[in-house]
Amino acid sequence: MPLFPHHTLHHVYHCAASACISTLNAVTQKSLPGIFIVICTLLILSISGSSAASPEQTPDLAGYLDIPPEYGDTIFRINPYSSKQIYIVGISHRDPNNGADKSTTVQTQIEIFRIGEWLKENKRLDLLLPExxxxAGHTLSSPTPSAAHASNQVHPVLDDAYLQKSLAADSPGVNAEKLLMQHHNLPVRQVEGRKIYDAVRNSLDKLNTIGNGPDEMSGTRAELIYLQQIRTAQLLQNIPEVVEYEYLRGAVGNCSALFTIGLNHIKDIFRHIENEGISIESPGGIKSDRLVANLNLLQKGYGVTIIIPRTLADDHKLLRLTKIDRILLDHHRPSSAFIKQTRAPRQPLFVDNNE
Structure with a gap:
């Protein structure tokens, strides 16, 4: 994050100008060096010019997601002025074999809850989409249109001690999303495809099978990577349809949603957005088997924001392992001050709507 954010420098700049104004007001009463008067005059004129800046300059601050730093870092934003917004939060999973917490899981879950709570209060977040x-039926329940109104009601603030207790390891099935459902009436919807999800699980089980030879292990690992890439792409592709369906039937008040997904998927999500489309090579590298598709989120004009919870953002080793550090290096500043505007979408190539 930059040492001095733009809004901080802007404030300091104005304070300096105010001091100069006071000093210039005293000119008639006391003699001052000419060079000092010139500097103050130029500074005041500069501030006046910035106050009357052209409309093209104002979006930089308007698009800045000023999320509290203790909750997490916003590492990427695109199309921040769209009325349709998807907030992607990288999460830390429990152990897939026994469901046990990692050392940072509970604190990360608290931060995810706070991020969702902040987005609800400040960005009209209305929907949760967990990986x-x-x-059954792709919905947790069948809310009536009044559910969108209910989700906007004020709820008591939960302290961290309550969240810590609720998210402890002896409370299986309780996570940040479930607490957001319970305490903020946020509905949850399915964007996951069962077929590809099961294929990934089966491939992971094969990889964990004892007795595999080096060649078989290498082939299974390549298969798993490929299936996970397909799964990540399919999750992204399913989001607009699910969000817009819920909006059109009146279950939510706008097209905004929080999509939570494992940190390992973030690099692929970022790549698809940067490339303005999906391109996935087959395990054998055969070009004819490559999956190519337009990215539905961009085609439909969604804004996308990627947020990393504070605990994970501070784990530099984890950022290297998940290759998120490359995203930060590419843009030279890992902060929510970075905003990328959308370019025109590519021409349709190929879209696979099957699971």
Missing amino acids: GYFT
């Missing part, structure tokens, strides 16, 4: 979430 790995399944329910």
